[in-house]
Amino acid sequence: MGDLTLYPLAFAAGAVSFLSPCVLPLLPGYLSYILGSSVRDLNDSPAGQRLSMLYTTILFVAGFSIIFTLMGSALDVVGSFLKDYRGVTQMIAGIIIITMGIFLTGLIKAPALYREIRLNPGRRLGPLSALPLGMAFAVGWTPCIGPILASVYMLALNSPGKGASLLFIYSLGLGLPFIISGVMFARLARTLNWFKNHSIAIHRTSGAILVIIGLLLLTGRWIPLMAPLQRYFQPPI
Numbered sequence: 001m002g003d004l005t006l007y008p009l010a011f012a013a014g015a016v017s018f019l020s021p022c023v024l025p026l027l028p029g030y031l032s033y034i035l036g037s038s039v040r041d042l043n044d045s046p047a048g049q050r051l052s053m054l055y056t057t058i059l060f061v062a063g064f065s066i067i068f069t070l071m072g073s074a075l076d077v078v079g080s081f082l083k084d085y086r087g088v089t090q091m092i093a094g095i096i097i098i099t100m101g102i103f104l105t106g107l108i109k110a111p112a113l114y115r116e117i118r119l120n121p122g123r124r125l126g127p128l129s130a131l132p133l134g135m136a137f138a139v140g141w142t143p144c145i146g147p148i149l150a151s152v153y154m155l156a157l158n159s160p161g162k163g164a165s166l167l168f169i170y171s172l173g174l175g176l177p178f179i180i181s182g183v184m185f186a187r188l189a190r191t192l193n194w195f196k197n198h199s200i201a202i203h204r205t206s207g208a209i210l211v212i213i214g215l216l217l218l219t220g221r222w223i224p225l226m227a228p229l230q231r232y233f234q235p236p237i
Helices: 003-018 027-035 039-044 049-083 083-105 125-142 144-155 165-181 185-197 199-218 222-233
Strands: none
Touching: 003 039, 003 144, 003 199, 027 049, 027 125, 049 083, 049 125, 049 165, 049 199, 083 144, 083 199, 144 165, 144 199, 165 222, 185 199
């Protein structure tokens, strides 16, 4: 599969995960918990505290990025054992991605995919607690962002040697909005509300894109479709 489309897709998947019902609507609560401040304090924070908020939020993002990247590394190992069955795994991945896309559109309800496992590792380390908190949230979020994350896992499984990097890029797509929100929460409140109000349309569009990608994988047309673009953007030797 061509890197040209895989990495932007992984980043976009992370951004859509941020806009999911179990992340965006609960963002004020997440930030308050991570930063140890109330929502009012987040809005009224002086400029001098923004650096500390940035540091803490980056640690939180680093925590869940570590977990997701390790999962990508594990998929690289699994994918290496299945490389001789690439055609079969690609078809299976296509079916799973189509299914996840349908779930994401809301045409079929799957409440189990939108639940969250609550983990609380505590705050004994002060600001450094944000790192294990991020790791714990990665585990807790996994069922909640299931349709999107499962699709990224399937793409990683069928992209030998790229699993870790794909999941890292996915983490960036999920983490950068977190970092920006942590530092500029008050200024972004209206923008975040707009995304919240249009979350259904965003998820239906994202689900439709997943269905299309799944169909291309299932029918074996993904690689031929991406090959011309890959050749066009490949740097000259």
